[in-house]
Amino acid sequence: MKRELGVGLRALWRRPLAGLLVWSVPEVLPTAVSGYVVAQAIDSGFLAGDLWRGLAWLGALFAASLLGGLGSRGVFRYLGALVEPFRDTLARHIVAGALTNATAGRREDGAVARLTRQLEIVRDTYAGLILLTRGFAVTVVGVAAGLLSLSPLVAAVIVPPFLLGLGLFAATIGIAAGRYRTAVAADERLASEAGTVLGGARDIVATGTEDHAAGMVADRATAQAKAELALARLAVLRTGCFVVGAWLPLALLLFAGPWLVAGGASAGTIMGGLTYILFGLQPALNQFITGTGDSGLRFIVTLRRILDAGGEFPTATTLPESEEPRPDRPVADTSRLRARDLSFRYGPRSERVVDGLDLDIQPGEHLAIVGQSGIGKSTLACLLCGLLPPDTGEVTIGGQPVAGLPPRELAELRVLIPQQAYVFSGTVADNLTYLNPYAPGDLIDEALDVVGAAKLVSELGGPTAEVSPAQLTDGQRQLIALARAYLSPAPLVFLDEATCHLDPAAEERAELAFAARGGSLVVIAHRISSALRAKRIMVMDGPRSSIGTHTELLSRSPLYRDLVGYWNG
DSSP states (O other): OOOHHHHHHHHSSHHHHHHHHEEEHHHHHHHHHHHHHHHHIIIIIIITTTTTHHHHHHHHHHHHHHHHHHHHHHHHHHHHHHHHHHHHHHHHHHHHHEEEEEEEEHOSSHHHHHHIIIIIHHHHHHHHHHHHHHHHHHHHHHHHHHHHHHHHHHHHHHHHHHHHHHHHHHHHHHHHHHHHHHHHHHHHHHHHHHHHHHHHHHHHHHOOOHHHEEEEEEHHHHHHHHHHHHHHHHHHHHHHHEEEEIIIIHHHHHHHHHHHHTTTTTHHHHHHHHHIIIIHHHHHHHHHHIIIIIHHHHHHHHHOOOOOHHOOOOGGGOOOTOOOOOOOOOGGGGGOEEEEEEEEEEEETTOOEEEEEEEEEEEEEEEEEESSTSSSHHHHHHHHHHHSOOOOOEETTEEEETTTOOHHHHHHHEEEESSEEEEEEEESHHTTTTTOOOOOOHHHHHHHHTOOOOOHHHHHTTTEEEGGGGOHHHHHHHHHHHHHHHHHSSSSEEEEEETTTTTTHHHHHHHHHHHSSSEEEEEEESSSHHTTTTSEEEEEEEEEEEEEEHHHHHHHHHHHHHHHHHHOO
């Protein structure tokens, strides 16, 4: 808790804080004089028979309230200047942490929840806490000054139970913080589980595991609901603290009335004390307990999640100065892929997408994988690339097991281009050389020419031109991604329907370019024509697969015959 409070307090030490404090001074005035003015209006005005004198005292209270309103208006002018820079700093921290985890090969759960919902929770509660704490302090200072000027005896009756209620509330914060941490963690787990299920929706539908997937999300949703219910029970504790701190002083003041009058207190003094309680301490304590017990704990717990997940940038992700540039061309010896007894399913009760697969891809080989939509071709590609861990079995590339390899080492062994091509805002050259920053100009020109992207890059303004993904069509993004993959030094290339937005002629040109590039090529075929260009074809028919040449599969695979017949028909 100290760390989170320290982060929030350090963000306050800015020039706008001085303006906020200056405008808080006139806001103290109405609270400070309210009880004293009521006491004078009653004692020297109404009870003394001087109506106009009593009204004049109340008019002074009205004038003080106008000054307080001007102070409140001025406070909001400086609030945004305090809050928005803090939000921007946290946003950079979240993004940097997510990118660091991704490049270091660590699992990243909940980054979306942190950047969207949790960041906005911190921003809103931070602003609310600034106003709440400042308002509470202004009220307490004003009431304390007013009570002492009104009657020290009345102050002695009111202040102790008020401080007792405030202390009891402070004692409950630890319990509340633990429940809030549980609730925030449950929210993150629900967001992560739902994202995983939605991301695999196609395979889930294909394998008929909708009930199991719904159960996975339902368990997380139930846990989140229980955590939220535990938070709701804290309202009972907060109510008890408010009764002690706000209503007990009122009861004691009324009970001690005869004793106070015997000690010299007037009726106006008693009414002034009641005014300080009813219109000063009670609303201030109610807002402080409600706001701090809710917004304050949300701020601390949510900020803790953000700070813990951000971490620090590991030095291993930066390029050492002594490192030699990677080779421009793939090394053929490392393009051999070997899979043994490979099995995978998305859940313990779902059907296997891959079951006991043995596969060898030789250096320089061109393999096409075909099958019905949703059968698991993309899942198999992710297994072979090391992006998904298999339930059983092992995958090696160039003799190295892909399981557990850091992303950087995996990127040197294989490159995967999915159907949704990734292009980022930057120059064309930045996008092309993302996987090979040392690629010479002649190799870049060659890549653009052989995959058919030279004309596109010329139309965009050349390699130094700025490009935005939103301005490109799906096919144009695929051409840039294909050229990037061609430039990669990885010896093994996976094209997962990476040419589906190109016309057949452009698709053929790109696939033939990769086949002649060196290394090995695996194509998840969008069209049967892609399979006809491959040396071997793998047909996925449920968890079982058949591998052979076009002629061999026509004779022994009914599914392949159907696919070819449908395509030719």
